[in-house]
Amino acid sequence: MTGFLDLYSEKDTFLHRLDPRVKLLAVALISVLAFILTELLYLVVLLCFILLLLVLARSSYGKAFFALKFVVRFMILITLLWPLFDRSGAPVLFSIGPLDITEPAVWRGATSAVRVGCFATLWYILMFTTSQRDLVRALVKLGLRFDYGLALAISFRFIPTFGLTIESIKDAQRARALELDKGSILRRSRNYVSILVPTIVYALRTADTLALTLQSRAYGAFSNRTYLREIRMRASDYVAMTVVVLILLLPALAKYIYGVQI
Amino acid sequence: MQALTLKDVRFRYPGMSEWALDIPSLEIQQGEFVTVLGPNGAGKTTLSLLANGLVPKSIKGEFEGSVEVFEHPAPKYTVSQLSTLVGMVFQEPESQLFCMSAEEEVAFGPENLAVPRDEISRRVEWALDLVGLKGLNDRSPFTLSGGQKQRLAIAAALSMKPSMLVLDEPAYALDPMGRIELYSILSDLKAKHGMTVIVMERDAEDLVEYSDRFVLMANGRVTASGPPREMLVDPGALRAAGVSPPQMAEVASLINLRRKAPPLRFLTVDEAFAEITINTHHHSKGASH
Ligand SMILES: Nc1ncnc2c1ncn2[C@@H]1O[C@H](COP(=O)(O)OP(=O)(O)OP(=O)(O)O)[C@@H](O)[C@H]1O
Numbered sequence: 057m058t059g060f061l062d063l064y065s066e067k068d069t070f071l072h073r074l075d076p077r078v079k080l081l082a083v084a085l086i087s088v089l090a091f092i093l094t095e096l097l098y099l100v101v102l103l104c105f106i107l108l109l110l111v112l113a114r115s116s117y118g119k120a121f122f123a124l125k126f127v128v129r130f131m132i133l134i135t136l137l138w139p140l141f142d143r144s145g146a147p148v149l150f151s152i153g154p155l156d157i158t159e160p161a162v163w164r165g166a167t168s169a170v171r172v173g174c175f176a177t178l179w180y181i182l183m184f185t186t187s188q189r190d191l192v193r194a195l196v197k198l199g200l201r202f203d204y205g206l207a208l209a210i211s212f213r214f215i216p217t218f219g220l221t222i223e224s225i226k227d228a229q230r231a232r233a234l235e236l237d238k239g240s241i242l243r244r245s246r247n248y249v250s251i252l253v254p255t256i257v258y259a260l261r262t263a264d265t266l267a268l269t270l271q272s273r274a275y276g277a278f279s280n281r282t283y284l285r286e287i288r289m290r291a292s293d294y295v296a297m298t299v300v301v302l303i304l305l306l307p308a309l310a311k312y313i314y315g316v317q318i
Numbered sequence: 319m320q321a322l323t324l325k326d327v328r329f330r331y332p333g334m335s336e337w338a339l340d341i342p343s344l345e346i347q348q349g350e351f352v353t354v355l356g357p358n359g360a361g362k363t364t365l366s367l368l369a370n371g372l373v374p375k376s377i378k379g380e381f382e383g384s385v386e387v388f389e390h391p392a393p394k395y396t397v398s399q400l401s402t403l404v405g406m407v408f409q410e411p412e413s414q415l416f417c418m419s420a421e422e423e424v425a426f427g428p429e430n431l432a433v434p435r436d437e438i439s440r441r442v443e444w445a446l447d448l449v450g451l452k453g454l455n456d457r458s459p460f461t462l463s464g465g466q467k468q469r470l471a472i473a474a475a476l477s478m479k480p481s482m483l484v485l486d487e488p489a490y491a492l493d494p495m496g497r498i499e500l501y502s503i504l505s506d507l508k509a510k511h512g513m514t515v516i517v518m519e520r521d522a523e524d525l526v527e528y529s530d531r532f533v534l535m536a537n538g539r540v541t542a543s544g545p546p547r548e549m550l551v552d553p554g555a556l557r558a559a560g561v562s563p564p565q566m567a568e569v570a571s572l573i574n575l576r577r578k579a580p581p582l583r584f585l586t587v588d589e590a591f592a593e594i595t596i597n598t599h600h601h602s603k604g605a606s607h
C-alpha cells in the first residue's frame with residue numbers, strides 16, 4: 057500500500073502472482089471481447105466470469121463495492137438513459153410524451169451497461185492484484201523508456217505526499233482563520249488560491265531536491281543500467297496467457313469465420 | 319590521504335552580489351568526522367553541493383579555485399562519477415526518496431552504475447542492515463518515520479560504496495533519540511569502515527562525542543576550526559556565531575557564573591555527573607574534618 061489512490065492489496069493468490077504483463081494483456085484482450093460481443097446473454101456470462109476472477113482475487117466485498125459503487129450507478133444510468141436518446145427500431149414499448157421507447161433500444165442500453173461493468177471490474181482486478189511498482193516494471197519491460205517509467209513511478213509515489221501536504225496547508229490556513237467553504241463561489245475559489253500557491257511552491261522545491269538527488273545517485277550514468285528485480289514469465293504465466301488468448305480467439309472465430317450471432 | 323581539499327574557492331550564485339562561499343583553504347582528512355556548524359545562510363548547503371560536484375556542474379554560477387576529492391580534481395569528473403566517492407544526503411528526507419519501496423531506493427544508485435544483479439542484492443542487504451532497516455525491503459518510504467527516512471537516504475548513498483558521506487542537516491526533522499541514533503550510525507561507519515563523514519548542522523547538540531573536528535562557518539567563510547572541546551571552552555563564542563552550543567555546555571557556563579571555585583568543565587551528562595560528584599565529595603570530606 058502506498059496511499060490513497062492505491063487499490064493494491066497484498067495477498068497470495070494466483071492472480072496476484074501472475075506476471076503483470078500477462079495481466080495487462082488479459083485486460084486488453086478481454087476488453088476487446090466485451091466489444092465484440094453484442095448479445096446481452098453472452099455479455100452477462102462474461103461479466104459473471106470476470107466477477108468470478110474478482111472472487112478468486114479474494115477482494116474484500118466492502119472494498120470492491122466501494123470502488124465499483126460509481127460503476128454500478130453509471131450502469132444504471134446508462135440503462136435508463138440509453139433508450140431516451142436511441143429511438144431506432146420497433147416495436148415501441150411505450151411513450152413518454154413525444155419520446156418513443158423502443159424494445160431494441162432498451163436491450164442496447166442494458167448491453168452497453170454490462171459492457172461498461174466488464175471494463176471497470178477488469179481494471180479493478182488489475183489494480184487490486186498488481187502493485188504500482190510491478191505495473192511500472194511491466195510497462196518498462198514492454199518497451200516504455202526507463203525515463204518515462206521512472207517519471208510514472210515518481211508520480212505514483214508522490215500522490216500521497218502531496219495529498220498530506222495539501223491537508224496540512226489547509227489546516228495551517230484554517231488556523232489563521234481562513235474559512236475555506238464560506239461565501240460565494242468566487243470567494244471560495246479565491247480562498248483555494250491560498251492553498252494552491254503554497255502547494256505549488258512545495259512541489260517545485262521537492263522537484264528541485266529530487267533533481268539533485270537523481271544526479272547524486274548517478275541517474276543516467278550508463279545506458280545499459282541493470283535492474284535488481286526483473287519480472288520473468290513462468291510456466292503458469294504462459295498457461296494463463298494461452299487461456300486468455302483462447303478466450304478471445306474462440307468467440308472471434310465463431311463470429312467472424314462461422315458467422316455465429318454472439 | 320586528504321578526502322576533500324579546497325583551495326582559494328569562491329562561488330557566487332547567479333545574480334547575487336555576495337560570495338556564497340569564500341574559502342581560501344579547507345582540508346578534510348580521510349576517515350575524519352567533521353561537523354560544519356553555521357547559522358542560516360552560512361553556506362553549508364553550498365559547501366556540501368560543492369563536494370559532490372553539483373556546484374558548479376549542475377547549479378551554475380561564478381566559480382573560482384580548486385576542489386580535490388580524494389586527490390582527484392573534481393572538475394574533471396561528472397557528478398555520477400563523483401557519486402561513487404562522495405555520498406550525498408540532503409536535508410529534506412521526504413523529497414529525496416522517490417521509489418515505491420525501500421529496496422528499490424537503495425538499489426537505484428548501483429543499478430544506474432550498471433552493477434551486476436547479485437552484487438546489487440548484496441549491497442542492498444548490507445546497506446539496509448548498517449542503517450538499522452534490515453527486513454524493511456518492501457516498505458514504501460512514505461510509510462517510514464522521519465528517522466527511518468533519513469537513514470534510508472543514507473543507505474541509498476552507501477550502496478554506491480562511497481568513501482565519504484556528506485550530510486546536509488540530517489537531524490533537521492528528527493527528535494533527540496533519532497539524532498543520537500543517526501549520529502551513532504555515522505560514527506560506526508567511520509570506525510568500522512573508515513568512512514569520512516561531513517555533517518552540516520546549525521546546532522552542536524550531541525555532536526561533541528562523535529566529531530573529530532568542528533568547523534565554524536559564517537557568511538560563506540570558515541571562521542574557526544578545531545577539536546570540539548577546544549571550540550567549546552567558551553560556549554558563548556559559538557552562540558555569538560549563530561550556532562547553538564550543546565545544552566550541557568551552557569549549563570556548565572551558567573553554573574560557573576555563580577561559582578567562585580574553579581570552573582566546571584563538562585559537555586555531556588556523564589561528564590557533568592562525574593565532575594559534580596567529585597566536587598561534592600571534596601566538600602563533604604572537608605565538613606567531616
Ligand atoms: N539557489 C540560490 N540562488 C541564489 N542564492 C542562493 C541560492 N542558494 C543559496 N543562496 C545564497 O547563498 C548563501 C549560502 O546559502 P546556503 O544555502 O549554502 O546556506 P546554509 O548554511 O545551507 O543555510 P541554511 O542553514 O538556511 O540551510 C546564502 O546567502 C543564500 O542566500
Ligand SMILES: [Mg+2]
Nearest residue numbers: 362363364486
Ligand atoms: Mg542549508
